[in-house]
Amino acid sequence: MNLEYLSDVELLENFMPKETAMNILHEYSNIYNVVNCATEKQLKSFKGITSIRAKKILCIKELISRIQREKKQQLKIITMPKDVIEYFSFLEDKETEEFWVMMLNTKNAIISSKCVSVGTLNAALAQPREIFNVAVRHMASSIIVAHNHPSGDCTPSTEDIAVTRSIIKAGRLLNIECIDHIIIGRQKSISLKQEGMIK
Numbered sequence: 082m083n084l085e086y087l088s089d090v091e092l093l094e095n096f097m098p099k100e101t102a103m104n105i106l107h108e109y110s111n112i113y114n115v116v117n118c119a120t121e122k123q124l125k126s127f128k129g130i131t132s133i134r135a136k137k138i139l140c141i142k143e144l145i146s147r148i149q150r151e152k153k154q155q156l157k158i159i160t161m162p163k164d165v166i167e168y169f170s171f172l173e174d175k176e177t178e179e180f181w182v183m184m185l186n187t188k189n190a191i192i193s194s195k196c197v198s199v200g201t202l203n204a205a206l207a208q209p210r211e212i213f214n215v216a217v218r219h220m221a222s223s224i225i226v227a228h229n230h231p232s233g234d235c236t237p238s239t240e241d242i243a244v245t246r247s248i249i250k251a252g253r254l255l256n257i258e259c260i261d262h263i264i265i266g267r268q269k270s271i272s273l274k275q276e277g278m279i280k
Contacts, residue, residue: 089112090102101128117142159183169263172229172265173265176231181227182197184216197212197215209250223257227262228264230265245278
């Protein structure tokens with residue numbers, strides 16, 4: 082099957098009527114935007130998109146997200162902030178904030194990563210106890226935390242900095258260093274440590 086030669090409309094026809102595919106592509110410009118940006122409610126607003134069809138499209142979105150995440154997990158050693166930014170790049174297209182913790186061993190090799198909090202459009206508060214509960218269970222030597230800003234603006238809020246300081250303080254008590262806090266935006270991502278906002 083030479084699926085690579087199919088047009089965007091022809092690909093979407095496998096999930097919806099042709100007319101619906103044409104309308105949705107006209108609205109969202111391309112398949113990437115359809116899969117990554119359209120919510121269930123927005124999809125179902127198009128004639129021809131049933132609940133089952135919307136679910137299939139959302140499943141594609143989740144499959145892509147998991148594939149990207151697994152791909153990033155092949156990166157074993159963290160040497161600089163850009164390694165972490167690349168690892169968590171799958172957060173760029175999330176519609177709500179997610180707070181993740183990356184666990185490292187004594188050689189800065191990734192043990193695992195886990196989402197510890199899912200928030201709203203502009204908040205994903207994570208408590209130190211949730212973060213270090215995961216870190217202790219994985220016998221992490223150090224951690225790096227990361228979350229996304231669905232707005233696309235990666236400028237850290239006062240709350241972002243305050244939460245980071247709380248995590249660093251709690252880590253000292255447990256002898257698990259919080260090395261950095263990464264904020265993922267659509268166009269740009271930053272390291273709070275690199276920006277001099279945390280020590």
